[in-house]
Amino acid sequence: xxxxxxxxxxxxxxxxxxxxxxxxxxxxxxxxxxQGRVVWVGKDNDLPAEFQxxxxxxxxxxxxxxxxxxxxTHLCFGGWRGDEFEMRIQGQSYQAIAAAGGGIRSTVAxxxxxxxxxxxxxxxxxxxxxxQLGVTTLECKSGYGLSxxxxxxxxxxYQSLQQSQPIELVPTFLGAHxxxxxxxxxxxxxVRLICDxxxxxxxxxxxxEFCDVYIDTGAFSLDEGKQIxxxxxxxxxxxKAHAEQLSYTGAAAMAASLGAASLEHLEYLDHSDxxxxxxxxxxxxxxxxxxxxxxxxYLDCRSLIEQGIPVAVATDFNPGSAPSYQLPMAMTLACxxxxxxxxxxxxxxxxxxxxxxxxxQRIGSLLPGFQADLAIINAPTVNHWMYHLQSNACVGVMxxxxxxxQV
Ligand SMILES: [Zn+2]
Numbered sequence: 562x563x564x565x566x567x568x569x570x571x572x573x574x575x576x577x578x579x580x581x582x583x584x585x586x587x588x589x590x591x592x593x594x595x596q597g598r599v600v601w602v603g604k605d606n607d608l609p610a611e612f613q614x615x616x617x618x619x620x621x622x623x624x625x626x627x628x629x630x631x632x633x634t635h636l637c638f639g640g641w642r643g644d645e646f647e648m649r650i651q652g653q654s655y656q657a658i659a660a661a662g663g664g665i666r667s668t669v670a671x672x673x674x675x676x677x678x679x680x681x682x683x684x685x686x687x688x689x690x691x692x693q694l695g696v697t698t699l700e701c702k703s704g705y706g707l708s709x710x711x712x713x714x715x716x717x718x719y720q721s722l723q724q725s726q727p728i729e730l731v732p733t734f735l736g737a738h739x740x741x742x743x744x745x746x747x748x749x750x751x752v753r754l755i756c757d758x759x760x761x762x763x764x765x766x767x768x769x770e771f772c773d774v775y776i777d778t779g780a781f782s783l784d785e786g787k788q789i790x791x792x793x794x795x796x797x798x799x800x801k802a803h804a805e806q807l808s809y810t811g812a813a814a815m816a817a818s819l820g821a822a823s824l825e826h827l828e829y830l831d832h833s834d835x836x837x838x839x840x841x842x843x844x845x846x847x848x849x850x851x852x853x854x855x856x857x858x859y860l861d862c863r864s865l866i867e868q869g870i871p872v873a874v875a876t877d878f879n880p881g882s883a884p885s886y887q888l889p890m891a892m893t894l895a896c897x898x899x900x901x902x903x904x905x906x907x908x909x910x911x912x913x914x915x916x917x918x919x920x921x922q923r924i925g926s927l928l929p930g931f932q933a934d935l936a937i938i939n940a941p942t943v944n945h946w947m948y949h950l951q952s953n954a955c956v957g958v959m960x961x962x963x964x965x966x967q968v
Pocket of ligand 1: 635
């Protein structure tokens with residue numbers, strides 16, 4: 562299968578090179594894909610003769626970007642928590658709600674009580690909406706099972722969804738999300754269960770590519786997180802950490818020192834850790850929905866970017882602190898509340914998000930050789946797209962050379 566997209570108003574190649582704002586814009590562009598790979602991109606006027614007779618789609622002046630990558634979601638969960646939304650509006654803190662048995666604990670109970678088939682159907686319905694937004698790759702965490710049986714159930718949901726729908730899923734094991742209630746007096750026993758039983762089985766069955774840990778007040782300690790990430794690393798899993806979200810613990814520097822692919826949240830990061838993170842090459846994943854819904858501080862992206870740390874933006878889709886998978890809205894929030902330019906945000910949701918998932922050699926860019934994953938956006942420019950925030954500006958999605966959504 563080969564085809565050419567012509568009449569592109571603006572195309573962003575999003576190379577890994579250059580700074581956060583270097584998105585490789587080509588005005589008046591065309592793009593050729595063959596067998597799911599980009600083989601040529603450039604000015605429409607320069608399209609080589611050998612591609613002139615290919616099946617062509619006229620983009621009619623639209624914007625073309627690499628398929629968006631949501632590199633941090635908690636896609637599979639039972640129930641919702643709309644009641645807590647009201648409690649938080651009335652002034653109760655996320656921690657106070659959690660201490661009273663709400664928060665993540667209530668989603669753990671709901672997820673344990675939902676069958677694998679029902680969880681699959683619910684996540685599948687979300688993915689059917691998500692692809693229409695231009696998202697072609699999505700990271701998805703476990704972490705609402707918190708037992709061998711139910712963590713594996715969540716990861717098996719992702720395994721089956723990978724076969725039944727076109728979005729590439731990147732499964733992450735987050736057994737260290739919170740200590741489940743039945744282990745609250747025996748935290749060390751739960752940490753051993755993760756290290757000695759869950760992680761070896763997940764690595765053996767290749768049910769997850771990454772291991773994530775949530776290190777914060779009310780979750781795991783720095784030392785517990787380090788034990789878990791060290792074990793995951795020894796088993797060959799990639800590493801991530803929810804770090805410095807609601808307080809500073811030193812988790813970001815610890816995980817970076819272990820070679821973490823990405824560090825999530827970082828709203829309370831201490832600037833003295835910037836150099837460690839930069840030298841480790843970890844991606845900082847910014848999650849503006851969580852700041853919006855928790856009415857917490859936003860990530861100080863400017864200091865990260867100035868330090869040369871690649872920044873990604875993701876939704877953190879989950880039923881508590883970020884109950885939306887609208888990545889384009891998270892992108893506009895990153896512009897408005899994190900002082901990132903639209904170009905910087907586009908790079909954050911393409912090649913930098915690919916780097917957070919250790920896929921920056923294959924996806925996240927439209928340079929020749931990359932997988933033909935792209936979105937056609939009904940906007941004349943990247944700036945206009947994020948500024949206007951239409952209900953859905955995406956009018957076409959190609960995944961691996963195949964059209965998977967067309968308006
Ligand atoms: Zn998260």
